[in-house]
Amino acid sequence: MSNRTLTDKAEAILARNHWVFDLDGTLTLPVHDFSVIRQALGVPDGIDILGYLASLPGPEAQPLHDKLTAIETELLERIAPAPGTVQLIEALQRRGSRIGILTRNTRDIAVRALDSLGLGGYFPEECILGRDDALPKPDPEGLFQLCAMWGTIPAEMVMVGDYVFDLQTGRNAGVATIHVDRTRRFLWPELTDIGVSTPEELLQMLPA
Numbered sequence: 691m692s693n694r695t696l697t698d699k700a701e702a703i704l705a706r707n708h709w710v711f712d713l714d715g716t717l718t719l720p721v722h723d724f725s726v727i728r729q730a731l732g733v734p735d736g737i738d739i740l741g742y743l744a745s746l747p748g749p750e751a752q753p754l755h756d757k758l759t760a761i762e763t764e765l766l767e768r769i770a771p772a773p774g775t776v777q778l779i780e781a782l783q784r785r786g787s788r789i790g791i792l793t794r795n796t797r798d799i800a801v802r803a804l805d806s807l808g809l810g811g812y813f814p815e816e817c818i819l820g821r822d823d824a825l826p827k828p829d830p831e832g833l834f835q836l837c838a839m840w841g842t843i844p845a846e847m848v849m850v851g852d853y854v855f856d857l858q859t860g861r862n863a864g865v866a867t868i869h870v871d872r873t874r875r876f877l878w879p880e881l882t883d884i885g886v887s888t889p890e891e892l893l894q895m896l897p898a
């Protein structure tokens with residue numbers, strides 16, 4: 691049972707049956723220190739890492755892509771679920787909701803991360819879209835792919851994430867957005883339909 695009063699709009703969103711999650715910092719506790727990663731790759735401060743790599747000529751970009759994948763593989767060892775993650779995913783699956791992942795990681799790393807979180811098998815592999823499977827967030831292409839795969843419409847979908855790109859992706863696709871922010875600062879209210887501090891709080895809000 692929810693312990694807070696939800697608006698009709700929020701209730702309608704939570705009753706939707708097609709859920710797409712960001713992975714890092716949303717289902718996991720944050721372990722990526724992006725300023726350290728930028729430094730290791732020589733990406734200027736405040737510049738989007740994947741965007742920067744994409745702007746480089748192939749021969750220059752490839753070693754950096756390899757290095758990024760190596761860093762991400764190393765981070766897998768420190769990965770841990772955010773509070774309530776496994777229970778939330780179980781609850782969505784129990785009620786028959788379709789679930790997918792849209793991440794700027796690779797699909798391979800994402801699959802391994804989900805295994806480490808105790809979520810192996812919950813997400814069909816074709817519903818895990820990594821940076822080689824769709825244009826990177828905030829481009830809405832990944833959400834449109836899942837939408838088509840599931841035979842639904844954006845107005846029946848929800849995008850859950852911890853960063854502005856996730857929320858913009860939802861907005862750009864016409865998909866409702868849920869911001870997971872452990873600090874409860876909720877910096878992007880104009881992009882956010884529902885704000886929660888953890889997956890556990892989101893689980894408590896789901897209709898019984």
Ligand SMILES: [Mg+2]
Binds near residue numbers: 713714716851852
């Ligand atoms: Mg994230």
